[in-house]
Amino acid sequence: FILGLILFGWALVVVLRLCDLQLFGHSQYAKMASSQQDRLEPTEAQRGSIVDRNGNFLAISSASRFAVVSPRRIPDKAMAAALLGRILGIDADKLQADLEAAAASKHHRSYYVVDPHVSDDKAETLSEMKLDWLEIRTGSLRSYPNGQLASHVIGNVGSEGHGASGVELKLDKELAGSPGLVRIKVDVKGRAYESEVARTPVAGRNIGLTIDSELQHVSEDALKTAVINNHAVYGSIVAMDPYTGEIKALANYPTYDLNERLHVGEKPVGRENLAVVAPFEPGSVFKVVTVSTAMETTNLKPSTMIACGGGVMRMFTRVIHDAEPHGDFSVEDVFAHSSNVGAIKIGMQIGNKNLYEYIRKFGFGRRTGIELPAEAPGMLRPLKRWQPTSIGSVPMGHEISVTSLQLARLGAVIANGGFLVQPHVVAWKQSPGGTKDYFKPAAPVRILQPRTVGIMQNMMRRVTTVGTAKSLHVTGYTFSGKTGTAQIFDFTHHVYTHKYNASFLGFAPENDPRLVIIVTISGTTGTAGFGGAAAGPVFETAMGTSLRQQSIPRDVPEDIDALLLAKQKAAGKEKPVEVDAAELSTPFTEDEIRQAEGDALADADVVLATADPNAPKVPNFVGMSVRDVLLEASSTGLDVSMFGEGLARMQTPPAGALLLPGAHIHVRFGR
DSSP: HHHHHHHHHHHHHHHOOOOOIIIHHHHHHHHHHHHHHEEEEEEEOOOOOOOTTOEEEEEEEEEEEEEOOOOOSOOHHHHHHHHHHHHHHHHHHHHHHHHHHHHSSSSOOOOEEEEEOOOOOHHHHHHHTTOTTEEEEEEEEOOOTTTTHHHHHHHOOTSSSOOSSSSHTTHHHHHHHHHEEEEEEEOOOOOEEEEHHHHBBOOEEEEEEEEHHHHHHHHHHHHHHHHHHOOOOOEEEEEEOTTBBBBBEEEEESSOOTTTOOTTTTTOOSSSSEEEEOOOOOOOHHHHHHHHHHHHHHHOOOOOOOOOGGGGEEETTTEEEOOOOOEEEEEHHHTTTTTTHHHHHHHHHOOOOOOOOOHHHHTSSOOOOOOOSSOOOOOOOGGGGOOTGGGGGGGOOOBBBBBBHHHHHHHHHTTTTSSSSBBBBBBEEEESSSEEEEEEOOOOEEEEEEEEHHHHHHHHHTOOOOOOOTTBBTTTTTOEEEEEEEEEEETTTTEEEEEEEEEEEEEESSSSSSEEEEEEEEEEEEGGGGHHTTTTHHHHHHHHHHHTTTTOOSSSHHHHHHHHHHHHHHHTTTTOOOOGEEEEEEESSSHHHHHHHHGTTTOOOOSSSSOOOTBBOOOOTTOOOHHHHHHHHHTTTOOOEEEEESSSEEEEOOOSSBBOOOEEEEEEEEO
């Protein structure tokens, strides 16, 4: 009886426990079982492609096999590195260092990708080795067909599968798409035996850039050559459409290959987008702002004489020098010969308040909003923080820092008729199977009057004919520009060094600008390291390539180019010098001029001849509205034919040409 009671009590306990498990604890244990047997694993979406303006692929994703290891489970990392290095054909020493660093890192994932592109044969060999710390996975590999081309614009994808720099980082969410989910069931050993799609992945958007691969390639090569030949530290170039703000080329040197990843101990040399993130003192290029402001806010004219004091000026305890001693200059000569003393005298007439307001109008001191990460706004001190000596620094491009991108936008203002445009590298975005969503930039804002623009275009043209850039030449085309040579400030010792930021800002063709280019070479020395000599050749190469590529009609006859080339070779110079047509009477004989004109200029309204220097010249209508052209023409009695709508984009004869009796001027407008 006692034994029966014990058995009955034991049975009752079991039944009650079963009731508790089956009835009251059912949902809890069912949930625990599901958590052990069912898993939701994400499946990555196809990352969108990146293409240039002509549809050439710059970044693509494709299916691939990955050799993946668990660094902390590898017993002998030297042995593992030697084994994998031999099979996969990679550097064993670097791999060993990477494995040790990954195992020691507190923030690293439990796996490390040894090789993201394993062939079928190698994958089979590795699988047969049955190493418990190694597995072969399938996934999507991001690759860059052109290596280092436009690396600072495109950027790359990091080990986590997200954008790490460039457009890849800035537009990461749009490129990445939405990942999917797969529900799988596993057995007691964690092996999957059943799966179903819980959520379908959505592929990322394709991105079309404004970059022109051909111009980008030429720009990168020319920039590299200039940096190396000048023993400089780095260089940058930005090429932009002055009307739309489209960036057609943006490059820095040193650069890097997008397909290569950093190993342990390697420094990220060449991976910064210096044209966008690294401000510098612009030097004399900034005189474009100074003189433009003077033309709008003072009574100064291009012919107004400025007392330059022999190229030396004392301001408080400072002594400012020009590169060469000289007498008094007109405003246009101050600009053409880049007189620092003259620029300061002009700045004094402008005044701090007006100069500051126009610097802000040109967009300095704030970001442009380009679709690239970590853009720097530059440095423009608030007016209340200007020192008494600031007016002796800012007008010549010191005490202010800017980026190459901001300088390109400055050049665009003069080239496009006085409008501030928004730079951008993204042309369109497209969802899979959808239509292209084209970029809509902010509306251009007029910041300079047409009259000022015309004056500045003429002054920038004189820089390339009689000024600091007279040794530059773009075969077949007239061009305008401004040199800049700024001493680099040593922040450690608080002094200016004898190394320079050498820059050249220019646009072409002169009367119908199609492209603005800014080139900066940093760390040059000596007169050979000045803006025209160091940065100018990069401009020549890039601009000439772009204009010929676009089939832009040349505005310098071949005979003139040939004559210039022959004259330069005879003088023992390596390259021809661009000379203004009105000045050909000085370097060439009358017979040479007559021969150069030939049949190419037989029907032209403009003649190349020695003429009265006070003879009337064709006014500059580029940048004016239809109404302004009509008013100008009626006030001067000119016979003008107008075509199109919007703003004047080009004219024939060009501005500054001799105005012959009965001459007829054609002006074409465009939006």
